[in-house]
Amino acid sequence: MEFDWSKDETEFRSALKDFLSSELPEGFDAFDMPEHDAKEFSKTFAVKLAERGWLTPAWPKAYGGLDQSPWQSLILSEEMVAHGEPRFGQYMCVNWVGPALILAGTDEQKEYHLKRISRGDVMWCQGFSEPGAGSDLASLRTRAIWDGKDYVINGEKIWTSYAGVADFCFLLARTDGEAHKHRGISIFLVPTDAPGLTIRNIPSLFFDGAFNQCTFENVRAPASWMLGPENGGWPIIRKLLVNERVGVARYRRAARSLERAAKIAKAEGLFDDPTVLEALGRARAACEAARVLVYRVIDERAKGRYPDLTAYVYRVATIRAERAVYEAELHIEGLAGMAEGSVAAKQFGHAVTAGVATGTLEMQLNLIARDIVGGVGA
Numbered sequence: 001m002e003f004d005w006s007k008d009e010t011e012f013r014s015a016l017k018d019f020l021s022s023e024l025p026e027g028f029d030a031f032d033m034p035e036h037d038a039k040e041f042s043k044t045f046a047v048k049l050a051e052r053g054w055l056t057p058a059w060p061k062a063y064g065g066l067d068q069s070p071w072q073s074l075i076l077s078e079e080m081v082a083h084g085e086p087r088f089g090q091y092m093c094v095n096w097v098g099p100a101l102i103l104a105g106t107d108e109q110k111e112y113h114l115k116r117i118s119r120g121d122v123m124w125c126q127g128f129s130e131p132g133a134g135s136d137l138a139s140l141r142t143r144a145i146w147d148g149k150d151y152v153i154n155g156e157k158i159w160t161s162y163a164g165v166a167d168f169c170f171l172l173a174r175t176d177g178e179a180h181k182h183r184g185i186s187i188f189l190v191p192t193d194a195p196g197l198t199i200r201n202i203p204s205l206f207f208d209g210a211f212n213q214c215t216f217e218n219v220r221a222p223a224s225w226m227l228g229p230e231n232g233g234w235p236i237i238r239k240l241l242v243n244e245r246v247g248v249a250r251y252r253r254a255a256r257s258l259e260r261a262a263k264i265a266k267a268e269g270l271f272d273d274p275t276v277l278e279a280l281g282r283a284r285a286a287c288e289a290a291r292v293l294v295y296r297v298i299d300e301r302a303k304g305r306y307p308d309l310t311a312y313v314y315r316v317a318t319i320r321a322e323r324a325v326y327e328a329e330l331h332i333e334g335l336a337g338m339a340e341g342s343v344a345a346k347q348f349g350h351a352v353t354a355g356v357a358t359g360t361l362e363m364q365l366n367l368i369a370r371d372i373v374g375g376v377g378a
């Protein structure tokens with residue numbers, strides 16, 4: 001078993017680090033910016049990445065990529081996250097919207113959308129969750145009914161991150177109300193300025209634009225907006241949700257946050273306190289465990305598989321890492337850690353939402369119990 005990085009990978013990471021350190025101020029975090037500023041910043045930044053072939057390196061050359069391996073994407077994700085994710089919401093386009101289009105798009109859809117994504121001048125949002133469909137996503141009720149000319153979409157999506165600044169929505173809607181719930185779902189690529197689509201921001205403690213509610217009222221979608229076959233959306237998103245679950249190197253961002261807390265602990269002489277050392281050690285070990293587990297997922301993906309089971313295990317580890325980091329930081333900062341602007345308060349948002357976004361902790365545990373411990377998987 002070979003655990004080491006290749007020469008090319010090491011050089012890639014090092015060039016990326018140099019570039020990011022020279023372009024971004026110390027402590028940069030795109031999620032600290034107002035949403036519209038973050039979008040504009042990310043567009044300028046993504047163009048610089050695209051010029052170097054660093055926006056979509058693992059995509060096929062035909063679609064604006066460099067045909068590199070999923071390991072290159074992982075390195076990219078780790079370094080972007082460690083430097084405050086200057087791509088802002090564009091990471092979603094790179095991680096799974098583009099790959100979904102590559103997997104299932106028509107030639108026209110690929111030509112139109114993939115070029116824009118790989119140039120870095122477009123933002124997408126994910127219209128999956130609904131007020132009554134989160135963990136049980138397949139019970140979604142947004143309807144798209146063919147009227148002989150267009151699909152007519154009606155329904156409600158919620159918690160849609162970046163919708164307020166997105167150009168397109170990757171929408172799941174039910175096109176067959178009679179079929180088994182997993183079999184009646186289709187994917188639509190909907191421009192966010194489509195008549196009848198209203199987007200309302202939901203204020204949150206997390207980051208500006210983290211949550212929105214999207215209401216579809218008789219939105220007319222031509223057949224050319226459908227991705228993949230009618231009623232065939234579920235198998236496509238099942239494959240791509242793995243990319244979403246592992247696409248953000250949360251353990252790396254959490255480790256960076258922990259380093260800030262450690263500096264505070266050192267400055268305040270807390271390294272003599274064994275409880276502080278224990279909390280820091282525990283948190284760092286949790287980050288490292290998550291890192292190693294995601295490498296297993298990437299290894300499977302590099303072999304051409306869609307690794308569901310290992311992705312669940314990684315996801316649990318990364319949620320635990322986010323929480324362990326928050327606990328250590330709160331321990332170090334004490335009461336000050338409850339105040340806005342503290343290291344712990346910022347980590348709180350990540351620690352809480354990690355266990356909800358892209359599927360809750362409880363759902364991941366259920367899947368591990370059923371599919372791994374229960375004997376279906378390895």
Ligand SMILES: Cc1cc2nc3c(=O)[nH]c(=O)nc-3n(C[C@H](O)[C@H](O)[C@H](O)COP(=O)(O)OP(=O)(O)OC[C@H]3O[C@@H](n4cnc5c(N)ncnc54)[C@H](O)[C@@H]3O)c2cc1C
Nearest residue numbers: 126127128129134135159160161353356357358359360362
């Ligand atoms: C930061 C963030 C960003 C998000 N961005 C998006 C986005 O861009 N697009 C989008 O579509 N959605 C987004 N979401 C929504 C997210 O996918 C859902 O919140 C998530 O799937 C949970 O669904 P729910 O909120 O409806 O909770 P529910 O499914 O109602 O769950 C409520 C509670 O019940 C538990 N529960 C439910 N079913 C079971 C079960 N069978 N066994 C055990 N426990 C169970 C859950 O674990 C949870 O604790 C985002 C969420 C967050 C936090």
